[in-house]
Amino acid sequence: MRSSCRGRSRLDVVHARLARRLTVTALAGFVTIVLAVAGGVGVVIWALQAGWHAEDASGRTLYWLGAAVMTLGVCHLLVLALVPAPQPQGIPLPRGVAGALHYRIDEVARRLGVPPLDGVWITDEMNAAVLQRPRFGCFGRIEYHLMIGLPLAHCLSRRQFLAVLAHEFGHLVVQRRALGAFGAHLRAWWLRLADQIADYHPLLESWLDRRFYRYTLGMLRMTRLEEFAADAIAARVVGRRLLGEALIEVSAKDRFLREDYWPKVMAQCSSAPEPRFRPFREMGLGVSAGFNAHSVLNAGFRGGEEEAASLHPTPAERLRALRVPACEAVPPERSAAIHYLSALLPRLAWAFDRHWWSVTGRNWRRSYRRARREGRSPTDRA
Template structure:
């Protein structure tokens, strides 16, 4: 039986920082709740006073109370609309357990070793990443429900062992940071950030003051996110081994760079040239990665240099993560079988068809927009 591991605290600051940010988020949300209730109470009081003034034959006072009721009602509605910002639902294609039993067995085994509940909701997306999300059952409130989103390009880019290391990293977030009150705190912090963003979107004149007020909070959130990544890396490495964890990080970074810089620009250029593109990028993704990706030391050096230049990235740079694991960057050995072939083989044609249809639709929309802009430029020049 595989041995279990316990999350170890790498940074004493992490718990303190998470606690302080959670209290700040709870205070901000509580203040908005009080303001919303106060505005709603004032609305009801103004409506009652307006009706009393009408019965007393005081039309001027009735009009003033009615105006106050309208203003207070608008304020309460606006505040409620800002406050009730539910987290986004899981995106992608829901993966039934019976269709990917080996994948769910891997997830169950990893969850047992981490001491967490099994992840029962898995979605396949068209992104080059994996992500664990927790969402309250009833939008903003309710028991937290966990789901895992796995990118099809990611599965095509990694070996089964590397893929297992990435999944261990994602589930390590739950074990180290999202159990019990830790999950509630993460939900409150995310809720507060969504509330601030929505307030800035709905009331543009508040954008600059809100940015100044929340600047230190956002920097602290960025700091916490990076600490949590180091912690999840260390916990996952204790399950799968430091070497395999390092290989997975390097492989993800290099394949993501290849897809972003080489594969997708060529695909988009093909779609832009043809009225009805025949290319099916997600069906041919495995072949594209295998044929176009080169395993050279120079590629690794470039990737390390570029990853270290993102100042406000949520994740630490690849160089920092490898250094924290005590590893040097090395070229992982390629394998003939990918994680997609190992865990999703029966579903690959159906998944590729859905994502290809979405790509065709997006390419068609882009062509229509370009034609519209071109016609607009011609009319404006005339």
């Protein structure tokens, strides 16, 4: 891999300016809540002291009642404010059982100058992400957790997978601007606080929407810029052609899984009380055997109204920013899942298949019984 370049582009400057503005807004909200809690605690202490020294019983009762009400208000404010960051999801992957994968992850992190990871997790999603969270949910040292989707690993070669890792670590590099990792956590916390208030007080939801509109729009704009900035950082490490190749594979095969593989899995519910095969166990074979690169690729990178209106950059926009053509077919290679996780694939697939059936099984059986009643089952027709 290439060494990273430390130069800052105009995109970096615009993103950093927007990140600083949003961080200042979230920091002002944080300071306001801290002052409100401190002021509430001060009022409680004053009311308790005033009640203790009150000359008549009615005055003492009034002061202590006020202290109790203020205590409840402070506690409620703390409940609203102490919104823990999301927990990492998936199956933890210790170093001892996937040493080669951890070595490559550490190498990419070192080249980009990001902190060592606190955990690596395998998920059942077609995605990869780095989660930053305080150790104790709301406070403590910022931890870094990498979540890797098993479907994603099935869909990419080893080199493409490393390009995706470089992109995800590029997000960390970008997000550490404006008060660093604490700033990124603070900006996300301010949005979680709005959601928490709306959950506890539904009548305030419309007011919160208006109050947080500009902040939310700024966060969405920053997310869009962050994708381009992370792509640029990753391209300096692995090369823009490899990163574009990985982006094409992810986009095309994600569409294949959503529009072809999973619909065919679920179509069995009209003729079988249980699936004839386990979807996660057979996913690697399904991707390699069923994916038609040319047809899915050409269908997946045509611009449309939905893409133009999206606040998140489309694959076509990211490829244009990388100056990589979208029409290059990639010859099949051994997947990253087989390269890095071959010994673990049976256990991972078993766990994800079991979880998938626990979520889907009831609706599956209900669809099967309905199909038999309506006479759509091939057995009934025979």
